[in-house]
Amino acid sequence: MDPSHEVGQGPQAATTQEAPGQAPRLGPEHQRLEAFIGEWKSEGVLGEAAGPQARLKVIAIGRYEWLPGGFFVLHRGEMRFGEDRLESTQIFGFDESTGRYWLRLFDSHGFAREYEGGERDGVWHFAGPHERVTMSFENANQQLAIHWEQSDDGVTWRLLCDLKGTRVH
Template sequence: MDPSHEVGKGPPAAMPQETREQAPSLGPEHQRLETFIGEWKSEGVLGEAAGPQARLKVTADAHYEWLPGGFFVLHQGVMRFGEDRLESTQILGFDASTGRYWIRLFDNHGFARDYEGQEQDGVWHFAGAHERVTMSFENANQQLNIHWEQSDDGVTWRLLCDLKGTRVH
């Protein structure tokens, strides 16, 4: 019931018709995200941007799956280094209005980050306010190289971590 409408005073005034947003349509850009789908195990090392944890070995497990509708990919991952672990959830998608891919990331350390990027010849580049990542697929998309960098000023970039992943399913 509309709280602004008094009982017994007749129907509420007609509201103007809302303009409906055009629904997106699936395209080849969405299908390119298929290369991520599956289970991945990775190993690597933290770089100088990780501060006191630099040079620690890293292991990671990641799961990528399509969300219903096929427009977005859900990523859930755990990265272990020393006594610490980084758990993250990401959603990957494509914005047809800008022609760019994007990632929305949330992690157990309390960070929520947005990245925007592109794919060319199997190499994905995403950048955010203080971090950027390059992900390249090899060996018929069964191996994934991940190179994260961090910057305080957007000019000088330092290695955050390097990972080499293998598709396990």
Template structure:
């Protein structure tokens, strides 16, 4: 078992601290397009309401941020558990997401100021934080048949102090 007295033990850095923006209790509303009859001509034509709550908290040691989300796009159940952390080999971040339908996603994550970008093979997202870090503007896209289409647009507001 590694601890801080070991010479190669991980050390918290400013990159870890930047993940703190995801901490707290959040409520989101928006529109989900995935699973609808999307076309390149009007991919947002048949969206359904997205309502969700999520919370972010540090795993013991504060190296990894855990996020649990309970979403109800169009009344359907869509729950996810995600773990975010620093990837020292890439010099960036990662997110690993597990959802109630059995899917697992692995996203390399980059950050430029208030904008976080999740880059997956078939899904990607941009999360932009407000100046006070209490609002997230979230845009997900997916690639169901070779072209990127909107998957979900929503805005999350932090509800705890």
């Protein structure tokens, strides 16, 4: 989950583009999203990019589940840091036409963000023009390290949030 208050212009909306009348097909790319499925509890800290809230402890809970059909994963979560709270909804998917994964994030502060990325050896990378996240599965997919960064110029990146998650169900 992303505690930032900055809105970025994300990549073009990714959709699966098939010939008219031809339905998308589930593939191994969709199945890779299975690693996220479940309930997670995370703890961590906000980084310098969080401004005056930097160094605050973060506690987060979230649930990842398949949407009907098995093409997309829905994540709903809540973060608490200091006296503040951020709720977010994320949808993950795969775009066959580009061979890339995508992530759409909507939060309770009114922001919507788009990210594009991929997975390799259990490490997921998603990036937008001003934010990026790396999510690394560990311990047979029972732990998840989440590292958010933010950049004003797309060159210099500052820590936004570091979380360590544990699967609770």
